[in-house]
Amino acid sequence: MSVAAAAAGPMAGPIAETPENVQLVESAKKKAAFKAVEDHFKSTYSYVGIGSGSTIKYGVEAIAEYIKKNPVEPGHNIYFVPTGFQSRKVIEGAGLIPIAFDSLPEDVMLDVAFDGADEVDDELNCIKGGGACLFQEKLVATRAKRFICIAGWCSIHRYSGFFH
Numbered sequence: 001m002s003v004a005a006a007a008a009g010p011m012a013g014p015i016a017e018t019p020e021n022v023q024l025v026e027s028a029k030k031k032a033a034f035k036a037v038e039d040h041f042k043s044t045y046s047y048v049g050i051g052s053g054s055t056i057k058y059g060v061e062a063i064a065e066y067i068k069k070n071p072v073e074p075g076h077n078i079y080f081v082p083t084g085f086q087s088r089k090v091i092e093g094a095g096l097i098p099i100a101f102d103s104l105p106e107d108v109m110l111d112v113a114f115d116g117a118d119e120v121d122d123e124l125n126c127i128k129g130g131g132a133c134l135f136q137e138k139l140v141a142t143r144a145k146r147f148i149c150i151a152g153w154c155s156i157h158r159y160s161g162f163f164h
Contacts, residue, residue: 029054029055029058029116029150030058030061032055032058032150032151033055033056033058033059033061033062033114033150034058034062034065036059036062036114036148036150037059037062037063037066037114038062038066040112040114040146040148041062041063041066041112041114042070042111043066043067043070043071043072043073043078044073044076045078045111045112046076046077046078046079046108046111047078047079047080047081047099047104047108047109047110047111048063048078048079048080048081048110048111048112048113048114049080049081049083049110049112049113049114049115049140049141049143049144049147050080050081050082050083050087050090050091050113050114050115050140051083051087051113051114051115051116051133051137051140051141052082052083052084052086052087052115052133052136052137053115053116053133054116055116055150055151056087056090056114056115056116056150057090058150059114059116059150060080060087060090060091060093060094060096061094063080063094063096063114064094064095064096067096077097078096078097079097079098079099080096080097080098080099081098081099081100081101081104081110081113081140082098083101083115083133083136083137083139083140084132084133084136087133101136101139101140101143104143109143109144109145110140110143110144110145111144111145111146112144112145112146112147112148113140113141113143113144113146113147113148114148114150115128115137115140115141115147115148115149115150116149116150116151117149117150117151120149120151124149126149126151
């Protein structure tokens with residue numbers, strides 16, 4: 001598993017929810033998402049998994065910007081497999097083409113899947129499951145050639161188990 005993380009803050013771990021801290025956390029998520037897409041997305045891909053949660057909106061934003069700078073060849077489409085209703089709406093809002101997981105051709109593997117995590121520890125173990133899309137996220141991740149976990153500094157802990 002590949003993990004993209006941004007170190008855009010003074011420390012890792014839970015922080016107080018002040019407006020300044022919320023802005024720092026969101027900035028870290030966005031930086032991590034743009035770095036993950038820069039390192040792991042190509043306009044030649046055909047199928048891309050898109051997870052759920054607060055980080056993935058930045059991942060989709062980064063993909064849309066990447067495609068503007070690196071256009072898809074004429075006649076080629078990239079289909080994005082959302083793991084929930086919210087991620088489907090984010091995909092559609094970015095002008096990308098969503099496709100339901102159960103509509104994928106049987107022999108197709110996703111080129112890559114992007115998702116966030118509630119926690120990532122020093123050994124890159126990820127804790128997921130704070131939301132309602134966990135089963136669909138697991139289906140998409142296991143169908144992908146590569147799974148990229150986008151995590152900002154507030155999700156990175158020395159040991160797992162802080163999420164509640």
